[in-house]
Amino acid sequence: MSREPGYPPAPQKPALFARRSAAKKPPGVSRGFFVVQGIYSRPRGFVPIRKDARKKILVISAVAVQMLAACWCDTLQAQTPSAGPTTSPVYKDYVDEVGRTVHVPQPVQRIVSLAPSLTETIYALGLQDRLVGDTDYCDFPADAQKKTKVGGAINPSLEQIVALRPDLVLVTKSLNRLETVNSLDGLGIPTYATDPHTVQEIVSSTQRLADVLGVPEVGATLRADLEHHVSDLQQRLSGLPPRRVLFIVWSDPLISVGKGTFIADAMRLAGAISIVDSAQDWPHMSLEEVVRLQPEFLVFAASHSDSGQNDFDVLAERPGWRGLDAVRNRRFAVISDAVNRTTPRIVSAIEDLARQLHPEAFSLHLDDEKEKKIPPPAQPQLSLQKFNSSDEVPALMEVCACAL
Numbered sequence: 001m002s003r004e005p006g007y008p009p010a011p012q013k014p015a016l017f018a019r020r021s022a023a024k025k026p027p028g029v030s031r032g033f034f035v036v037q038g039i040y041s042r043p044r045g046f047v048p049i050r051k052d053a054r055k056k057i058l059v060i061s062a063v064a065v066q067m068l069a070a071c072w073c074d075t076l077q078a079q080t081p082s083a084g085p086t087t088s089p090v091y092k093d094y095v096d097e098v099g100r101t102v103h104v105p106q107p108v109q110r111i112v113s114l115a116p117s118l119t120e121t122i123y124a125l126g127l128q129d130r131l132v133g134d135t136d137y138c139d140f141p142a143d144a145q146k147k148t149k150v151g152g153a154i155n156p157s158l159e160q161i162v163a164l165r166p167d168l169v170l171v172t173k174s175l176n177r178l179e180t181v182n183s184l185d186g187l188g189i190p191t192y193a194t195d196p197h198t199v200q201e202i203v204s205s206t207q208r209l210a211d212v213l214g215v216p217e218v219g220a221t222l223r224a225d226l227e228h229h230v231s232d233l234q235q236r237l238s239g240l241p242p243r244r245v246l247f248i249v250w251s252d253p254l255i256s257v258g259k260g261t262f263i264a265d266a267m268r269l270a271g272a273i274s275i276v277d278s279a280q281d282w283p284h285m286s287l288e289e290v291v292r293l294q295p296e297f298l299v300f301a302a303s304h305s306d307s308g309q310n311d312f313d314v315l316a317e318r319p320g321w322r323g324l325d326a327v328r329n330r331r332f333a334v335i336s337d338a339v340n341r342t343t344p345r346i347v348s349a350i351e352d353l354a355r356q357l358h359p360e361a362f363s364l365h366l367d368d369e370k371e372k373k374i375p376p377p378a379q380p381q382l383s384l385q386k387f388n389s390s391d392e393v394p395a396l397m398e399v400c401a402c403a404l
Contacts, residue, residue: 097195105167112166120343133164198265236361237271243357245272246295254285270353291323301337
């Protein structure tokens with residue numbers, strides 16, 4: 001499963017964007033987005049930075065401003081006629097999802113995305129031609145890997161962003177740092193932040209982003225289609241008891257999802273309920289507790305079904321796991337790791353999980369199978385793995401490209 005930097009994350013008191021100080025704690029999904037700052041709980045908000053790193057950013061920002069100013073001056077001298085009226089840029093104000101008023105130039109023609117989920121949403125809206133840059137971890141769809149890279153989501157290159165001359169930079173509260181946003185603001189580059197916490201908020205956030213980027217009709221159509229799929233699914237599952245499941249994020253240490261995450265919300269829509277009743281976004285579980293709770297199914301998110309089955313087979317051979325009825329009876333579900341990202345594609349993962357947990361709900365509606373389904377494309381695989389030392393946890397901040 002490929003995951004975004006900072007996946008998984010964890011709750012904290014409200015703050016503006018993710019904080020790097022939490023890097024040694026497990027990241028918090030901030031009720032919604034993934035930020036693997038570690039595999040433990042961490043507060044929500046943008047991530048601050050060490051003093052020495054802050055000095056470096058200030059120096060970089062100053063240099064970048066000078067470069068940008070020189071570049072723009074040369075461009076203006078080359079393109080502006082010696083005589084004739086000049087046209088002032090047109091701006092429109094939008095309030096982003098963290099409550100900031102953002103002055104967005106009109107029209108938005110050049111976009112830089114600082115989160116894999118935002119890059120994927122841009123493609124879903126058909127605006128990929130306006131995407132001039134994204135992060136090293138923006139891997140879906142495949143074409144996103146061909147875009148100019150600006151570094152990681154946690155520490156993007158300001159010089160590279162400036163060189164791309166974006167009209168707007170897209171960020172997400174739970175993944176990107178406040179320092180990055182402030183530095184871009186100092187350079188005169190506007191940033192728009194998203195912060196969805198549930199599946200419904202993911203859908204609404206997609207439409208708001210479409211409005212900001214100047215394609216409201218596309219956003220409205222996509223929203224209506226997603227809501228139709230979710231509504232139809234709820235009708236199919238109506239009256240069926242939810243399956244008790246364990247969603248496995250990591251196997252060693254054993255980590256699942258808390259009840260306040262958007263993944264837990266996605267499972268509820270798929271007719272499942274997690275055995276984990278934790279307020280933490282990414283709680284650590286003991287195998288003894290899992291055996292006591294006896295989930296009906298184990299759920300894995302993987303790039304394709306074979307990788308998920310391999311993960312299951314690995315667990316089945318580990319000491320203690322055969323104490324689970326779900327392991328002895330091979331009751332497990334493998335869904336696309338689209339469920340790990342706050343993008344429109346999450347709806348396809350929800351439908352897929354529902355089909356595996358409640359096949360009877362779909363066999364009763366064979367005539368409806370002619371409906372258009374949202375395809376769940378595969379993503380690069382990241383199998384279950386063990387952390388051998390504490391040094392590996394910070395590395396996940398830039399290795400896990402998920403759903404933020």
